[in-house]
Amino acid sequence: MSADSEQQSIRCLVAKVGLDGHDRGAHVIARAFRDAGFEVIYSGLHNAPDEIVQAAVQEDVNVLGISILSGAHNTLVPKVIDGLKEYDAFEDTLVLVGGVVPDDDKEELKEMGVAEVFGPGTPMEETIEFVRENAPKR
Amino acid sequence: MNAEADHAELVEELLAGKHRALARTITKIENRAPGYRNLVSELHKHTGDAEVVGITGSPGAGKSTLVDKMANFYRERGETVGVIAVDPSSPFTGGAVLGDRIRMASNVGDMEVFFRSMSARGSLGGLSTATTDAVKALDAFGKDKIIIETVGAGQNEIDIVKSADTVAVLVPPGSGDDVQMLKAGILEIGDVFVVNKADLKGADRTVQELREMVHMQQDNTANLATGHHGADALADGDEDAEESEKSGEDEEPESWDPAIVETVAKDGEGVEELIDTLEDHYEYLQSSGLLEDKARMRYAEEIRNLLRDDVGTLLEGEIERRGGMDELVSGIIDRETDPYSVADEVMDPIEDCVDELGDRDE
Structure with missing residues (x-):
């Protein structure tokens, strides 16, 4: 009825x-x-x-972009993903990681459920x- | 219908207290997703228990920080809190950066504070069109207190009065001289004025000027004791309020004199006093019957808005049938017709229908 x-x-x-004070990248992305x-x-x-x-x-975000430049991604990202699962929010949230992540870790993060990892540049x-x-x- | 089944499930989960369902409901309301109206209709009967406070004021006045401290205070008393914080959207891209959440440091990890950032999505009155419906969702979810934080407001963003029971206007020190206080608009809608950042220079003067403004409003209505508000102007104000309540009981209807509270939000100073004042106002609304009056006005306005939308949609269809807006405008540019005549013509079939129905009823 209502259109x-x-x-x-x-x-x-x-x-x-986590303990990471470098937010310039996050600001640039936000903008x-x-x-x-x-x-x-x-x-x-x-x-x-x-x-x-x-x-x-x-x-209720469609996209969660996690910026990590401290190297602690292997510890922190799984915790976030587990938390999302706990609230039934993992399935329909696109999880991205931005920051300095070694290639080996990238694969691991993707297996965990991170959709893509964006490096510097x-x-x-x-x-x-x-x-x-x-x-x-939505 | 699939959407309807989805909505029924969503409502059920929301009422059962599932956070994800509440979040998704608000998204549907914001997006005006197909069938969102039925969703809000379903929720309506579960609403009416929450106390809704609106916080407004200029950008950087400390709204978010104050909201954080208020939420924290409510939580310590064991009450649950819903917050809707509106930030402006870009007139060019529709995008937005919603940064109010950053200030919610006191309530981290506490899921009983449901904080939702909202973009104004082009709306100009300091709220988004979805705000009122989102408040309903929080109310139905069972939140005791709901705080709406507006866009950083200028002089005329006053939509908050249509959504909140009690409105607190933040006036930071140094907000201009006494002439600013004479101006119409936002300073007329405050039930409570909050001089935040009261530790800054100039706070006393701002309090003084607000006090004068409030007294000028009072003088028009009642002749309350004036002339003895010195250094302890604040305590003075409270007495005045009590006095007027007492004397009002037997004769005239009681009235509310906007209260003035000083806070330092970042340290939590004055928050308790603010909350007491907000509650006094709510009690006043209840005892005076104004709460119901306000609700009645609000719902009437809501119905009108919905109808305006619907009729607008109906007319869009009629415009299409007449060759589209471009076609109609061309006639006006060529001076063959004018906007008023076009509007009349488009309205004609609808008026006919309504008249016909009216005749039949008689």
Whole structure:
């Protein structure tokens, strides 16, 4: 009956996890996502995995981008993924990791359920395109 | 229908207290997903128990930080809290950076505080069109207190009065001179004024100016004791409020004089006093019957808005049948017709239908 036009918007949580104070990259990504028309929720610095999970669940984001430059990805990312699973939020959230991640670890992260790992120098358009194509629908 | 079955399940899960279901419901409301209206209809009968507080004020006034401390205070008393924080969206791309969540440091890991960031999605009144419905979802979920934080507001973003029971307006020190206080708009909608960052220079003066503003409003209505508000202006104000309540009981209807509270949100100073004041206001709304009046007005407005949307949609169809908007506009550009006549013509068939139905009823 009502023909309200549906207004889907891609919601992304850009998250900094753990003891890692380098947020320039996260800021640049947040801004680029905004300019691409996404709604970006920025977590701020030094979040525990629990906080990221809480935010991702409550905000019902399509995309969770975790920025890690501390090398602790193998410890932190699994915790986030487990948390998402606990709230039935893993299935329809696209999990991305950005940062300095060795090739071997990349494979491991992907096996865990990370959709893609973006290293330094990745063109912004590539990341945005990937999100547009892969973000789960709501 | 698949969507309907989905919605029934969603409502059931939401009422059972599943966070994911609440989050997804709000998403559907925000996206105006097909059938979201039925979803909100379903929820309506479960609402009406939450106390809704609106927090507004200029960008950087400390709204988010204050909301964090308030949520924390409610939680310590064992109450559950829902927060909706609205941030502006880009007029060019529709994108947004929603940064209010960063300030929620006191409630980390506490799922009983449900915090949701919302983009204004082009709406201009300081809220998003979805905000009121999202509040319903939080209410139905069983949250005791719901806080709505508006977009950083200028002088005229006053939609919050339509969604909240009690409105607190944050006025940071140094917000301009007494002429600013004369202006219409946001300073007229505060039930409580919060001078946040009260540790900064100029806070006393801002309190003073607000106090004068409030007194000028009072003088128009009742002649309350004035002229003895010095250094302890705050305590003074509370007495005034009590006085007016007492004297109002037997004769005139009691009234609410906007209270002024000083806070330092980052240290949690003054938060308890603010919450007490907000609760006084809520009690006043209940005892005076204003709470129901407000609700009535709100629902009437809601119905009108929905109807406006629906009629608009109906008319879009009629415009298409007449060759589309471009075609109609061309006639106006060529001076063959004018906007008023076109609007009348488009409306005609609908008016006919309504008239016909009216005749039949008689």
